[in-house]
Amino acid sequence: MALTPPDQALWWKRPLSRAELGWITIAFLWGLFMFFFMIYWHGAGKQNLSNEAYRISAEKFTARTQAMVDKYKVRDYETKQGVKIPVVHPPAGEDVYLIGRLWQWWPILELEKDQSYRLHISSLDWLHGFSLQPVNINIEIHPGYEIVLTVTPDTSGEFTIVCNEYCGIGHHTMLGKIFVVEQ
Amino acid sequence: MANTEQFRTCPATGLKVHLPAERLIKANAVAAVLFLAIGGLFGLGVALTRWPAVHLLPADWFYLALTAHGLDVLVVWIIFFEVALLYFASAILLNSRLATPKMAWAAFALMLVGAAVTNVAVLQGTSSVMFTSYAPMQATPMYYAGIVLFAVGALIACFIFFGTLVVAKQERTYEGSIPLVTFGAMTAAIIAVFTIASGAIILIPTLLWSLGLVSHIDSLMYRTVFWAFGHSSQQINVAAHVSVWYAVGALVLGAKPLSEKVSRGAFLLYILFLQLASAHHLLVDPGISSEWKVFNTSYAIYLAVLGSMIHGMSVPGAMEAAQRRHGYTNGLFEWLRKAPWGNPAFSGMFLSVIFFGFLGGISGVVMGTEQINLIIHNTLYVPGHFHGTVVAGTTLAFMAITYLVVPLIFRKDLVLKGWARLQPYLFGIGAAGISLFMMGAGTLGVSRRHWDITFSDAPLPFDYPGAAFLMMGLNGIFAILASIGGIMFIVVIVGSILFGKPAGEQTFKELLFTGEASAVGKHGSEEHPKVPGTLALVAVFFVSFVLYYFVNWKYLSEIWPLR
Ligand code: HEM
Numbered sequence: 001m002a003l004t005p006p007d008q009a010l011w012w013k014r015p016l017s018r019a020e021l022g023w024i025t026i027a028f029l030w031g032l033f034m035f036f037f038m039i040y041w042h043g044a045g046k047q048n049l050s051n052e053a054y055r056i057s058a059e060k061f062t063a064r065t066q067a068m069v070d071k072y073k074v075r076d077y078e079t080k081q082g083v084k085i086p087v088v089h090p091p092a093g094e095d096v097y098l099i100g101r102l103w104q105w106w107p108i109l110e111l112e113k114d115q116s117y118r119l120h121i122s123s124l125d126w127l128h129g130f131s132l133q134p135v136n137i138n139i140e141i142h143p144g145y146e147i148v149l150t151v152t153p154d155t156s157g158e159f160t161i162v163c164n165e166y167c168g169i170g171h172h173t174m175l176g177k178i179f180v181v182e183q
Numbered sequence: 184m185a186n187t188e189q190f191r192t193c194p195a196t197g198l199k200v201h202l203p204a205e206r207l208i209k210a211n212a213v214a215a216v217l218f219l220a221i222g223g224l225f226g227l228g229v230a231l232t233r234w235p236a237v238h239l240l241p242a243d244w245f246y247l248a249l250t251a252h253g254l255d256v257l258v259v260w261i262i263f264f265e266v267a268l269l270y271f272a273s274a275i276l277l278n279s280r281l282a283t284p285k286m287a288w289a290a291f292a293l294m295l296v297g298a299a300v301t302n303v304a305v306l307q308g309t310s311s312v313m314f315t316s317y318a319p320m321q322a323t324p325m326y327y328a329g330i331v332l333f334a335v336g337a338l339i340a341c342f343i344f345f346g347t348l349v350v351a352k353q354e355r356t357y358e359g360s361i362p363l364v365t366f367g368a369m370t371a372a373i374i375a376v377f378t379i380a381s382g383a384i385i386l387i388p389t390l391l392w393s394l395g396l397v398s399h400i401d402s403l404m405y406r407t408v409f410w411a412f413g414h415s416s417q418q419i420n421v422a423a424h425v426s427v428w429y430a431v432g433a434l435v436l437g438a439k440p441l442s443e444k445v446s447r448g449a450f451l452l453y454i455l456f457l458q459l460a461s462a463h464h465l466l467v468d469p470g471i472s473s474e475w476k477v478f479n480t481s482y483a484i485y486l487a488v489l490g491s492m493i494h495g496m497s498v499p500g501a502m503e504a505a506q507r508r509h510g511y512t513n514g515l516f517e518w519l520r521k522a523p524w525g526n527p528a529f530s531g532m533f534l535s536v537i538f539f540g541f542l543g544g545i546s547g548v549v550m551g552t553e554q555i556n557l558i559i560h561n562t563l564y565v566p567g568h569f570h571g572t573v574v575a576g577t578t579l580a581f582m583a584i585t586y587l588v589v590p591l592i593f594r595k596d597l598v599l600k601g602w603a604r605l606q607p608y609l610f611g612i613g614a615a616g617i618s619l620f621m622m623g624a625g626t627l628g629v630s631r632r633h634w635d636i637t638f639s640d641a642p643l644p645f646d647y648p649g650a651a652f653l654m655m656g657l658n659g660i661f662a663i664l665a666s667i668g669g670i671m672f673i674v675v676i677v678g679s680i681l682f683g684k685p686a687g688e689q690t691f692k693e694l695l696f697t698g699e700a701s702a703v704g705k706h707g708s709e710e711h712p713k714v715p716g717t718l719a720l721v722a723v724f725f726v727s728f729v730l731y732y733f734v735n736w737k738y739l740s741e742i743w744p745l746r
């Protein structure tokens with residue numbers, strides 16, 4: 001019984017049955033396969049999270065984002081409450097900045113379909129979760145670190161950034177937008 | 184030295200029961216069940232709030248309830264119960280006295296005070312930080328202090344377990360190697376020591392920070408060390424509930440392991456590789472290299488997953504072999520059809536095995552794949568996954584063995600036997616439903632820890648797909664089912680402890696295997712019993728696993744290209 005000492009004093013010398021050996025082999029090989037599939041996808045797959053990240057202060061990141069807004073703002077987006085949020089349309093290939101802060105993703109981005117952008121994201125205060133819907137891309141955003149990813153929107157339309165890392169009482173109101181337009 | 188007046192002999196198993204150990208097991212089990220009740224009610228409140236048509240609690244209460252739910256069930260219920268299991272697997276199974284019962288009471292008091300302090304901090308409303316308490320979001324010092332006290336108590340309990348192993352060995356209370364269940368408990372205790380050490384490394388500085396003595400806690404460092412604590416503690420649960428599966432199989436069916444070597448080897452894999460898995464939580468965090476993520480998230484090369492897959496065959500295999508020995512030899516599944524499905528210890532345990540493997544296990548490996556995590560991180564898929572592991576798996580397994588702890592340790596007959604028979608099904612199916620529908624909503628992108636998926640107060644408009652609302656409604660319905668199952672459990676167990684008749688011959692006959700267990704088990708069977716039914720189950724599992732794995736790669740390949 002599992003509740004009593006093993007029946008055979010030399011239990012570690014007993015041979016395995018074929019069924020056990022077979023299953024252990026299959027399970028082990030499957031593990032190896034899954035391990036190498038992640039590595040394979042780094043080469044062959046198109047969806048890999050970038051490893052590029054830097055430490056950055058909130059002031060510096062705000063300044064860079066503000067500079068981008070000043071340069072590429074095309075219009076304002078007016079919210080239900082009448083607040084204006086800038087919409088920026090940077091040229092393809094450009095560095096694009098996105099701030100997460102209590103409780104807003106700022107500014108609103110307008111990108112062109114099938115163009116690549118270097119998207120920098122950081123938080124100015126607490127942890128936030130970048131959750132792009134309905135595409136469903138989810139990335140943890142830290143204060144003090146900027147992550148830089150190269151993204152190529154391949155569908156056009158209106159996309160919403162939901163905050164999916166709990167960030168206090170306004171967490172469920174923290175949204176942002178990305179518009180993807182045809183070239 | 185052991186004093187014989189401190190022992191009784193168990194009429195059902197013949198084990199020598201150390202009375203101080205028995206009292207400690209009772210105290211820890213009762214505290215566990217109490218916090219399960221509290222935490223479960225918070226869970227119901229949370230689930231009803233997330234049902235858009237009901238939306239029960241206001242936002243501040245929702246986040247408070249979610250924090251309390253996570254803490255009370257994941258931390259307090261499970262760890263109190265595990266302490267009871269550790270004492271059981273050492274003192275009782277080894278016929279030994281428990282090392283230092285006084286210290287064990289001190290540990291119990293620390294845990295109880297710690298749990299109470301943290302609960303009070305949360306209920307005051309100023310510490311709704313979720314059980315993860317990610318810096319730089321800050322709770323009150325009381326919140327962290329309570330957790331630290333609780334953890335110190337749990338650590339002492341682990342050392343009492345090790346001490347008892349030493350005492351039993353020195354006093355020669357058993358012959359040969361320790362039983363498999365004790366070995367599994369030892370696995371849990373070893374992992375627990377590492378886990379609690381990580382917890383101290385992260386929570387003590389955080390406590391000092393909340394007191395204003397430390398100026399800054401780096402959020403990435405916090406998450407990394409926190410999950411060395413948080414993830415490993417889940418592996419304590421796995422080691423503990425796998426031990427419970429073996430124990431229940433032995434008690435209700437007279438099952439013995441197909442191979443001691445294989446089962447123990449699988450536990451050993453846990454000890455060696457489980458720690459790496461804190462990477463699961465960091466797969467989409469900045470500043471961590473892919474090489475590190477790939478190696479760690481796969482526990483080297485999925486060697487701890489291998490451990491679980493081995494148990495996934497050897498647990499049902501042991502039961503099949505036992506049933507076949509008892510004459511249920513027809514076809515692939517007579518052994519399973521004729522199993523004691525009306526015995527809540529058996530039904531709870533078997534449902535736990537199935538749900539843990541199919542819901543919690545498969546989803547865990549899939550979402551722990553480096554790139555696939557991009558489409559899952561922090562969505563409701565994550566709570567969906569761990570309600571498969573820790574609710575339909577661990578909690579249900581612990582409920583199952585409680586039906587045996589009541590007659591064997593509390594020495595009471597069960598009251599409301601009809602309820603007891605039904606309970607594992609209601610709770611199990613409810614929990615499986617919560618797990619599935621949260622995973623479904625998560626696949627559709629719905630965020631976890633989110634008060635309002637209609638975004639009615641948000642400045643910008645947004646709607647999740649209609650199917651997500653359906654999922655949340657179904658989740659609510661199954662949450663009610665699980666809660667009814669949970670309440671029935673509490674009523675039956677507390678009722679039996681308070682009002683049950685003394686357990687007798689008849690009680691044991693109803694719940695335990697009373698046949699000529701070991702005689703047949705030892706020599707009556709061939710060297711390797713055949714287990715074709717188990718092999719069929721394992722094949723179904725493997726095919727589901729592979730298919731689901733590739734379905735998720737397919738989903739991933741459809742999102743925007745990222746580099
Ligand atoms: C009646 C039974 C239960 C119900 C109805 C229930 C329901 C829920 C729901 C709806 C969530 C919220 C997900 C979210 O909004 O992010 C949740 C979170 C959670 N549940 Fe449960 N649950 C139950 C039992 C349990 C048990 C027994 C455990 C542990 C053993 C558990 C552990 C957790 C944890 C750790 C969280 C995450 C909290 C957080 O995100 O901070 N639950 N539960």
Ligand SMILES: [Cu+2]
Nearest residue numbers: 128163167174
């Ligand atoms: Cu946020």
Ligand SMILES: [Cu+2]
Nearest residue numbers: 163165167171
């Ligand atoms: Cu948030």
